[in-house]
Amino acid sequence: MTSDKVHILGPQFSTFVRSVQLCCEEKGIAYTVGTTIDQQTVSLNDGSLFQFHPFGKVPVLIHHGKRFFETPAICRYLDNCFDGVALQPDTAEAKAEVDEWSNCLAIYVDRALVRDYLLEFAFPRGPEGQIRKQEIKAAEPQVLKVLGLLDTELGSKPFFKGDNFTIADAILIPMLDYLQRLPHAEQLFSGLQYLPGYLQRMRDRASAKAVLI
Template identity: 50%
Template sequence: MSNHIHIFGLQFSTFCRSIMLCCEEKNIQYTIDLSVGDKAIELKSEAHFDLHPFGKFPVLIDGENKLFETATICRYLDEKYSGTPLQSTDIDTKAKIDQWSAAISTYIDKALVRDYLLEFAFPKGKDGTIRMEVLAEAEPQVINTLEKLELLLSDNEFICGKQYSIADALLTPILDYLFFLPVKDRLFQKMPKLNHYIQRMQQRPSGVKVLTHKAK
């Protein structure tokens, strides 16, 4: 079995980084860009929609297999390739990992990324300025979401217990971006467990290779 896959996408994407983290954790070789083979694919082109019916990324290309949806890709990689397991053989723990993987990909991504982070990254105000009113409206839900994660960590090292899992790979790129915003202190001031968790994830070998920001 060839231990090499290709990720159709861009490295700044939190979802692409989740797949990259899984590959790093499992020692799977990978490449990432907006191409298939030696052919560049234009976004929203017919070739793009052939890869992803909704014109998004990432898409995993593994030989003849082409998969979309990040959590599905991560589960596929974990089950197909050897290396450190990113799920659990215990059905209850595995269900919890699936549950939080879905929640991170939907509710948490919307609250933290779509409704908040993207305004910093791609501001839509006049002359490309950040719309402060949009941030102010979204921030209470951001803090509420972070508080839920703080409670979830409890005495655990990772989001779903004592083992690094797909749920951590999905969450870490989002928190990494948040942690270096100019409003970071306000967001995380009452989140000691989450603060410690983020820094540990940044310092993992996979985090050092994949995340934009390296913990100091």
């Protein structure tokens, strides 16, 4: 095991950057975060990210001079390489369930909640920087459908995939946190039985207090 500091390359507002931060906080891993590495500032818009990620995405983990990309893989690497509380279950079956949901969250749930919805509020692409209300209206049914699916999957469990905090929680929490901060969040979360309480419990954790700012 190692205790060397890692660098999370990417802007702190990114949900996936925050997921990696949450894993570091939970395990007590020393880290830095930001778009500067080796005195070089990496822009999200000028193509310089491609030297770190083959598709120019964030986050990228820098550790011992090596680069690792894709959030679920980064989180598994951190859990496997560093001491601290385990972020993956012990059994192969339970570990596969965390893996499948971590990937599902990072692909399908991220698409519905973040790419097709939240980003329109954060970075509006309408005329003169206005939010495209038609795009929001078109995306909202899928947002509600996905939230309902997540609520059912969570059920009464204390954490998304069982009795302990896992990588799946780290990936899900930043998405829900941003969504719940929208002015109309109440209508999105109304009727959900489990997700609101879950999100509040996760926000109360020391790791979330350090990251969800």
